[in-house]
Amino acid sequence: RCRFVVLVSGRGSNMRAIVQALRDRVLPAEVCAVVSSSPDAAALDWAREQGIATVVVPHRNYASRELFDQALAQAIEAYRPDYVLLAGFMRVLTTGFVERFNGRLVNIHPSLLPSFPGLHTHQQALAMGVQWHGCTVHFVTPVLDHGPIIAQGVVPVLAGDTPADLAERLLCLEHQVYGEVARWLAEGRVTLDAMQRVQVRGVASRSFIR
Numbered sequence: 001r002c003r004f005v006v007l008v009s010g011r012g013s014n015m016r017a018i019v020q021a022l023r024d025r026v027l028p029a030e031v032c033a034v035v036s037s038s039p040d041a042a043a044l045d046w047a048r049e050q051g052i053a054t055v056v057v058p059h060r061n062y063a064s065r066e067l068f069d070q071a072l073a074q075a076i077e078a079y080r081p082d083y084v085l086l087a088g089f090m091r092v093l094t095t096g097f098v099e100r101f102n103g104r105l106v107n108i109h110p111s112l113l114p115s116f117p118g119l120h121t122h123q124q125a126l127a128m129g130v131q132w133h134g135c136t137v138h139f140v141t142p143v144l145d146h147g148p149i150i151a152q153g154v155v156p157v158l159a160g161d162t163p164a165d166l167a168e169r170l171l172c173l174e175h176q177v178y179g180e181v182a183r184w185l186a187e188g189r190v191t192l193d194a195m196q197r198v199q200v201r202g203v204a205s206r207s208f209i210r
């Protein structure tokens with residue numbers, strides 16, 4: 001069985017989409033644990049209701065990023081995951097952590113990378129006047145929001161859109177894209193090679209549109 005650990009910090013709608021995507025099909029895959037950087041994450045309640053193991057590694061309890069990442073890595077390793085999926089995980093990870101999970105660490109970012117890394121991506125998109133916005137699922141490298149791209153989804157920007165409108169429109173597509181990528185990973189269709197390039201087998205398209 002392909003084992004996944006999902007990392008969250010808040011609402012957890014992408015985490016739910018991943019759990020459901022891996023459950024909906026006859027796949028030998030499962031989310032073994034949900035790990036949160038915050039004890040208040042709504043994601044934790046849902047995961048517990050589903051009978052999924054949950055762990056909280058409260059970032060406030062650690063004096064440095066290094067100490068937090070060490071505790072986080074230990075919590076994750078206890079579940080021996082094949083893949084670690086960041087789903088609305090809002091802490092910046094150290095190089096040591098990222099290298100430890102090289103090729104097994106995947107993130108979703110709410111913009112069409114390399115445009116708009118960082119925070120407030122919907123505001124950034126509206127301010128720039130782009131007519132298409134989107135999301136990117138990528139392997140994580142030490143450079144924030146810059147790893148090899150696995151899949152992207154695009155949504156139109158409509159007249160009068162607020163950041164909240166855009167976020168809501170995009171979120172539905174995020175769920176679809178991340179769910180699909182989770183299945184590809186479980187089936188071994190997507191891997192990261194030694195040159196840090198994405199290799200795919202039996203995937204017709206890695207672009208999604210709403």
Ligand code: GAR
Nearest residue numbers: 010011012013014087088108109110
């Ligand atoms: C999602 O839109 C995700 O793309 C974004 O946070 C939201 C989490 O929602 N992630 C980032 O901004 C990462 N820097 P969710 O908790 O409902 O999945």
